[in-house]
Amino acid sequence: MTTDVPTDARRVLLLTHTGRAGARVVAEEFCRALHAGGLEVLVPADEAPDLDLDEGAVRVVEDDDLIDAGLELAVVIGGDGTILRAAERTRASGTPLLGVNLGHVGFLAEAEHDDVASTIEAIVERRYTTEERLTLEVTVVVGGEVVERTFALNEASVEKAARERMLELVLEIDGRPLSRWGCDGVVLATPTGSTAYNFSAGGPVVWPEVEALLMVPISAHALFARPMVVAPTSVLAVEIVTPGASAGVLWCDGRRTVDLPQGARIEVTRGTRPVRLVRLHASPFADRLVAKFGLPVEGWRGAAERRLRDLAADATAATAADTDATAALSTPASPGGAAAVPAEPAEVTGEPGA
Numbered sequence: 001m002t003t004d005v006p007t008d009a010r011r012v013l014l015l016t017h018t019g020r021a022g023a024r025v026v027a028e029e030f031c032r033a034l035h036a037g038g039l040e041v042l043v044p045a046d047e048a049p050d051l052d053l054d055e056g057a058v059r060v061v062e063d064d065d066l067i068d069a070g071l072e073l074a075v076v077i078g079g080d081g082t083i084l085r086a087a088e089r090t091r092a093s094g095t096p097l098l099g100v101n102l103g104h105v106g107f108l109a110e111a112e113h114d115d116v117a118s119t120i121e122a123i124v125e126r127r128y129t130t131e132e133r134l135t136l137e138v139t140v141v142v143g144g145e146v147v148e149r150t151f152a153l154n155e156a157s158v159e160k161a162a163r164e165r166m167l168e169l170v171l172e173i174d175g176r177p178l179s180r181w182g183c184d185g186v187v188l189a190t191p192t193g194s195t196a197y198n199f200s201a202g203g204p205v206v207w208p209e210v211e212a213l214l215m216v217p218i219s220a221h222a223l224f225a226r227p228m229v230v231a232p233t234s235v236l237a238v239e240i241v242t243p244g245a246s247a248g249v250l251w252c253d254g255r256r257t258v259d260l261p262q263g264a265r266i267e268v269t270r271g272t273r274p275v276r277l278v279r280l281h282a283s284p285f286a287d288r289l290v291a292k293f294g295l296p297v298e299g300w301r302g303a304a305e306r307r308l309r310d311l312a313a314d315a316t317a318a319t320a321a322d323t324d325a326t327a328a329l330s331t332p333a334s335p336g337g338a339a340a341v342p343a344e345p346a347e348v349t350g351e352p353g354a
Contacts, residue, residue, distance in 0.1 A: 011040045012034055014074070015075070015089065016078065017081075018047050024052075029116060031051070034120060039124065042060075043061070066095070069093070073097070074096070076098065081103070085255065091151065100116070133153065133192045133274055133277055135152065135275055136213070136252075137269045138156045139266070140250060140265070142264045153190065156189075156250060157185055157250070158240075159185035159218070159251060160184055161248050166242075167185055169183070171237070173236060181221065183220035187203065187215070188215055189216065203216035216228075236268040237265060237268070238265070240260050246261060
């Protein structure tokens with residue numbers, strides 16, 4: 001993690017899912033508060049008309065102006081899809097992304113919609129760090145010629161183009177063919193993307209700081225079609241065997257597509273340019289898994305249960321202390337200034353009937 005943020009003029013890019021009314025409201029709140037905090041807020045020209053903003057509070061810019069804008073970070077308001085779009089728009093500048101989740105799971109987001117005030121305060125006071133996430137470099141070769149070069153933060157998936165037929169392909173790792181399948185497709189993912197399409201396809205969850213590449217077949221009709229985790233230096237390749245001019249389709253982060261004819265070759269390697277994400281909290285990834293997936297840990301006989309018991313004990317002790325303090329304040333004082341002590345009942349002596 002690093003904390004290398006600019007120390008001169010502070011500029012923040014605001015990217016918003018303007019199709020959501022809630023996102024627009026949050027974006028407008030961010031603009032006003034950041035401007036009041038002394039930061040210059042930049043808004044893309046294609047989003048500005050959808051936002052009710054004061055002309056003096058923001059600067060409208062084109063994407064081509066972002067590279068040399070000297071941005072400290074980009075605040076992204078929406079879900080994971082909006083953050084993936086932001087990663088595409090800011091790739092050339094390498095601007096760190098701070099996601100505010102208004103979507104469903106929001107694994108890439110750092111803050112929730114009800115944390116707006118504290119998030120703005122953290123930005124203004126520079127109370128955040130950044131971390132780098134591994135990306136994929138994706139190359140498509142057809143007929144010996146490179147027809148497309150792109151990248152992915154989450155995954156590159158090769159999928160069948162027609163619902164009624166399977167996609168036949170050959171998987172290759174480090175220049176050696178590994179297996180040939182009939183399948184619905186294959187997911188090639190990063191550790192960051194292991195909780196996205198990879199997870200849905202039955203792949204493993206990999207901690208984001210792990211450096212590795214993941215491969216997961218989708219509904220493969222084969223005896224050996226297991227998910228695999230390979231070295232970050234490996235080269236993953238998929239070749240399309242199915243006949244047809246549009247046998248398959250390549251999807252990168254669910255946003256960029258390339259049609260794949262028979263014989264097309266897709267090569268995936270570790271990207272040379274990582275994506276930087278802003279972090280406001282130093283919580284372990286395990287806590288993020290529990291929170292985002294709503295995992296049941298209360299009944300687990302382990303550290304989680306011990307923490308709950310400790311919290312309950314602390315709450316009980318605090319309540320008892322408050323009760324004692326209240327009782328002391330409510331007890332009437334004696335004429336001498338000390339609290340009056342109730343007299344104990346007189347001791348009864350003698351025998352019954354005496």
